Amino acid sequence: MSVRVVARIRPLLKNELDKDKIVEAADNKTVVRIPNPKNEAELYSFQFSSVYDEAATQQDMFENEVSPTVKHLFKGCDVTLFAYGVTGTGKTHTMRGGKSLADRGVIPRLLSSIYRRARKVEKDTANATQVEVAMSYYEIYNDRVFDLFEPPEKRTPAGLPIRDNQSGKAVVVGLTERPCTTLKEFEQLYDQANLNRSTSATKLNAHSSRSHAVLCVKVTQTTGEEVQFSTASAIDLAGSEDNRRTDNNKERLVESASINKSLFVLASCVEAISKKQSRIPYRESKMTRILALGQNNGHCVMILNLAPVRSYHLDTLSSLNFANRTKKIEVNEIENQPFFRDPLPGKNKLEGKPDAPAMNRQPLRPKLLSQNSHLKEVGNVPKPAKQFSVYSDKPKTTQKPTSLANTAQSRALTSQIKSPKRIASNEGLGRPTKASKPNAAEAGMSKDAIEALIERKVTEALAGRVDQSTVSSGDVISDEVQKRLDALEKRVEGQETERAEGLQYLLMAKQHQVRGEDVSALKMYQLALPFFSDNQKLVRKMAALQEKINVKKAEKHAAAEIQDEPEPEPVPVEKPAVRRKLKTDEDDDYHEEHDDGPNHDDEDSFIYRPRTKIRRPQLNNRMAPIQPAVKHSPTPEEDSEDELANSLLNQTPRTKQLLDIINTKDVSKIKLLKGVGAKKAEAIVNCLCDLDDSVTSLGQLGKLKGVGVKTVENMRTGLQA
Numbered sequence: 001m002s003v004r005v006v007a008r009i010r011p012l013l014k015n016e017l018d019k020d021k022i023v024e025a026a027d028n029k030t031v032v033r034i035p036n037p038k039n040e041a042e043l044y045s046f047q048f049s050s051v052y053d054e055a056a057t058q059q060d061m062f063e064n065e066v067s068p069t070v071k072h073l074f075k076g077c078d079v080t081l082f083a084y085g086v087t088g089t090g091k092t093h094t095m096r097g098g099k100s101l102a103d104r105g106v107i108p109r110l111l112s113s114i115y116r117r118a119r120k121v122e123k124d125t126a127n128a129t130q131v132e133v134a135m136s137y138y139e140i141y142n143d144r145v146f147d148l149f150e151p152p153e154k155r156t157p158a159g160l161p162i163r164d165n166q167s168g169k170a171v172v173v174g175l176t177e178r179p180c181t182t183l184k185e186f187e188q189l190y191d192q193a194n195l196n197r198s199t200s201a202t203k204l205n206a207h208s209s210r211s212h213a214v215l216c217v218k219v220t221q222t223t224g225e226e227v228q229f230s231t232a233s234a235i236d237l238a239g240s241e242d243n244r245r246t247d248n249n250k251e252r253l254v255e256s257a258s259i260n261k262s263l264f265v266l267a268s269c270v271e272a273i274s275k276k277q278s279r280i281p282y283r284e285s286k287m288t289r290i291l292a293l294g295q296n297n298g299h300c301v302m303i304l305n306l307a308p309v310r311s312y313h314l315d316t317l318s319s320l321n322f323a324n325r326t327k328k329i330e331v332n333e334i335e336n337q338p339f340f341r342d343p344l345p346g347k348n349k350l351e352g353k354p355d356a357p358a359m360n361r362q363p364l365r366p367k368l369l370s371q372n373s374h375l376k377e378v379g380n381v382p383k384p385a386k387q388f389s390v391y392s393d394k395p396k397t398t399q400k401p402t403s404l405a406n407t408a409q410s411r412a413l414t415s416q417i418k419s420p421k422r423i424a425s426n427e428g429l430g431r432p433t434k435a436s437k438p439n440a441a442e443a444g445m446s447k448d449a450i451e452a453l454i455e456r457k458v459t460e461a462l463a464g465r466v467d468q469s470t471v472s473s474g475d476v477i478s479d480e481v482q483k484r485l486d487a488l489e490k491r492v493e494g495q496e497t498e499r500a501e502g503l504q505y506l507l508m509a510k511q512h513q514v515r516g517e518d519v520s521a522l523k524m525y526q527l528a529l530p531f532f533s534d535n536q537k538l539v540r541k542m543a544a545l546q547e548k549i550n551v552k553k554a555e556k557h558a559a560a561e562i563q564d565e566p567e568p569e570p571v572p573v574e575k576p577a578v579r580r581k582l583k584t585d586e587d588d589d590y591h592e593e594h595d596d597g598p599n600h601d602d603e604d605s606f607i608y609r610p611r612t613k614i615r616r617p618q619l620n621n622r623m624a625p626i627q628p629a630v631k632h633s634p635t636p637e638e639d640s641e642d643e644l645a646n647s648l649l650n651q652t653p654r655t656k657q658l659l660d661i662i663n664t665k666d667v668s669k670i671k672l673l674k675g676v677g678a679k680k681a682e683a684i685v686n687c688l689c690d691l692d693d694s695v696t697s698l699g700q701l702g703k704l705k706g707v708g709v710k711t712v713e714n715m716r717t718g719l720q721a
């Protein structure tokens, strides 16, 4: 089952009434149409499960997209809903909405529906099943996690730590979980918590969310000794913003950089998944680690929010492109396993423990999934020649016809190809039916036998997927480069200092560079620079990269001019018979900077935009050949990049070895260190869990409870130099 992606185009706002609308819903509301910025007569089409235009109400959104997931929630499946889009496109409006009944967003409606269903379940079972609802709510602000039930003045600057639970799922440690038994209680808590959320007025949105807000609603169904948990997560992502348009001050710029960075990482994750790369950079931002797109089981719905006006043109194309890739991500519809409470009186260990899901909640999720390497090609859908996946209305022999794309027939076909265990569904808006439920023939089997059978089936299916994906993913980056990236990432990962943030940018820069994405690499170096401002090597590196980009562009334009023919464009979908003449208003200032359109930078389909304009150089070398974009092996440039990271990290091999052992958080390894017994090792691991993941220096290690300078020295000297 894929992530369900739907688009919502918001109406014009009061201050936009005189503006041109350039985005429209078409083809029975399954396609978004938008003109090519370089050629207004040409339209791009992006197909989604559903498209909602300005006339769509909050009720429509909820009934069609969210309400159908509630029954799955009560069957034990987790549900993830998230809103994605540029700032000011209506994410918060869609998720939270307004105060009036008609304006309420999908979150309050979801809760209302959950309570209604809970009452029904209790009634239908004559109260044999009891349903409890509890919620936690937090925001990720400047890549730090804060509990929204805590007022800002009570926050610790470092925020709450994240760690992986037993099933490999990232969980926030120390989060408040509030039971809420009625809708009224929920609304009170939710409204109160929203006051703690970081929002500010920006030029693009008077109430702009400056953080990603994650609401987790935990539903616990208890029938006798059997307890089943499931969680609905509703995520209102902060919107990307182009700081040339925002007039943001320093504080807003820092927030903005953090928002853009995390969205950039999200786009990188989606790109890596869609290219079936073995390494998905989830851990490069807290938001992606928590969202874990494609790793979570259950149902996932992404609402893509779009503004209809021209001033958002390129941002809208970026978002559409991102969403287009997201819809290909697969998630497994696997129910959380119920567990049984210890019937012995006084030994009811699990009751009331919010952490209980960590107890093998999703035992069928093997480690393979954490690679997210299970994405498969769907049929023979051709790879788009350009950065946009454009669906043509004209039938083409090699392309899957658009008219089939969302029909029951195509879904059935796709489901056969995609997932051996999925069966086609005609239900509702094309939601697939449950796959992992045992059939009637299995009804007489014991619980253990059913579990074993399901596990075997899932493992077989996953093994099949992995086999296929590993065959085709090898040639993107060579093993050696991948190893170096992984090693570098490992060293950077977990470091919470400012310097570590800089290193994260460097790491991302390097990842882009090895993929030949120089412009993105330069953007990342620009973000890293403030952290290492006196590092001449970095400055030189950026200058060299800038030069390289300039030369590449010059060559591209020279080639284009000489051939005197336009670059290959996606197939135009249609030429509208009557199109409103597009105004040249103040928005054009913004577009001039992007007059290369989406072809400008094939490697850069991300949301993040550089703050500085990169000017096109004058042409000299007209006939120079265009270099291939993708490199496969490390270059001297990359070597120097490693050196740069090394010098910044400045750790001796022995220190590194020690920190690596400590950061394994493995008692059996740590207790082998000189001067450390099992008890001390256990204490260290406990401290590390509270600390969120890792220690990055000996000083930090020495400050852990029960460690001290002497122990550190013992541990270090006990290691082979």
Ligand SMILES: Nc1ncnc2c1ncn2[C@@H]1O[C@H](COP(=O)(O)OP(=O)(O)OP(=O)(O)O)[C@@H](O)[C@H]1O
Residues within 6 Å of the ligand: 009, 010, 011, 013, 085, 086, 087, 088, 089, 090, 091, 092, 093, 094, 205, 207, 208, 209, 210, 237, 238, 239, 240, 305
């Ligand atoms: N479908 C809609 N109908 C009416 N008004 C809308 C709709 N969508 C958005 N708006 C209005 O547009 C403005 C911006 O919306 P909103 O704050 O939800 O954007 P956002 O994407 O959450 O922005 P940010 O990322 O900056 O938080 C608000 O005034 C909101 O009321």
